[in-house]
Amino acid sequence: MSFAARTETLQLEGAYEVLARAQALEAEGHSLIHLEIGEPDFPTPANICLAGIEAIANGRTRYNPPAGLPSLREVIAASAGDQRGITVRAGQVVVSPGAKPNLFFPTLALVEPGDEVIYPDPGFPTYRAMIEVAGGTPVPVPLEEESGFSFDLDRFDRAINDRTRLIVLNSPGNPTGGVLPLQDLEHIAAAAQKHDAWVLSDEVYAQIVFDGLSVPSIAALDGMLERTIILDGFSKTYAMTGWRIGFAIMPEALAARVSLLLNHSVGCTAHFTQLAGIEALTGPQDAVAKMVARYQARRDLLVAGLNALPGIHCLLPQGAFYAFPNIRETGLSSRDFADEMMQAGVALLPGTAFGQCGEGYVRLSYANSQDNLRRALARMKAAIHQRPG
Secondary structure (H helix, E strand, O other): OOOOHHHOOOOOOHHHHHHHHHHHHHHOOOOOEEOOOOOOOOOOOHHHHHHHHHHHHOOOOOOOOOOOOHHHHHHHHHHHHHHHOOOOOHHHEEEEOOOOHHHHHHHHHHOOOOOEEEEEEOOOHHHHHHHHHOOOEEEEEEEEHHHOOEEOHHHHHHHOOOOEEEEEEEOOOOOOOOOOOHHHHHHHHHHHHHOOOEEEEEOOOOOOEOOOOOOOOHHHOOOOHHHEEEEEEOOOOOOOHHHOOEEEEOOHHHHHHHHHHHHOOOOOOOHHHHHHHHHHHHOOOHHHHHHHHHHHHHHHHHHHHHHOOOOOEOOOOOEOOEEOOEOHHHOOOHHHHHHHHHHOOEEOEEHHHHOHHHOOEEEEEOOOOHHHHHHHHHHHHHHHHHOOO
16 A cells, blocks of 8 residues: 555654553553553543533534634633733634644644754654644754753754744643743744744643742743744643643634634534533632642652662653653663563653653653552662662
């Protein structure tokens, strides 16, 4: 069989690949602790579930506008704008079934074959996939452990040019948990304006931050709102991964193009899911605060345990729910280390699942209980001490 070239480089996300291997081992009777999947282990808050159930019971199960219900777009505009200190109109909001359509479709609407797109490495694998499907040229820029996993700005300055159409940012970041500091965003914003480039700012973890930290958005900087796409959603913040609802904020002319792409692909986002989204944003936020506090306690436990293991050191993540320890001193590649931990009963991801610059690191999700994190650390310690030499 022959297929279109745009699909030739597509690969399964590393998390799903490792999950499948772990589940196969479990089917054979092995005990596995799952730290590979970035999915909240908390239930969706009860008030949100009830809103969705009531919506279904009331017949809210039909088609609706491709860009989302006007009522939800209004609520998102107010909530997201307040969170970032910007003014957002409902016409700038595009609702999608999950966040990924609002990664792909703005890229398809902006990037022509041959255009260059800068993105973080290590970074979410869909970034490179969407660039290649659009026919763009991927330009990875390393994230530096020494700067808290912010961009290597020297490499960024050498990478950006007048062929750069789009710059992808992710803060707090997956897989690193790093937050881009304001001064770095100011540097990137100045370069984007100089070269007339767009910015796609993936902010889906913006409310999962620790130690009282606030996460700046590049869209709030002077001159950036009109050239920035803000990506956000409900999956991580409200433990709504299976509800499939995300959104993006962008200039209205681009929103109209993206709405057309949604119309001709997925059609629309489920009506009842959007009503649950309204409840998520307008209802009590105490469940979110409790989840974030639990994540922070898990982070502290996991990072302390990792730093006590020989050959491993781990920065304290500032946000999201991932630890990204440096394992170079173990003498193993990222893939070999992940395979060894799998045999020891801990499923985690090699850093190379997020790009070449992830070599020497692994990612562990602490969206799991403290008891399981302790068990995972004990298994890792035993495996490391049993290694020959």
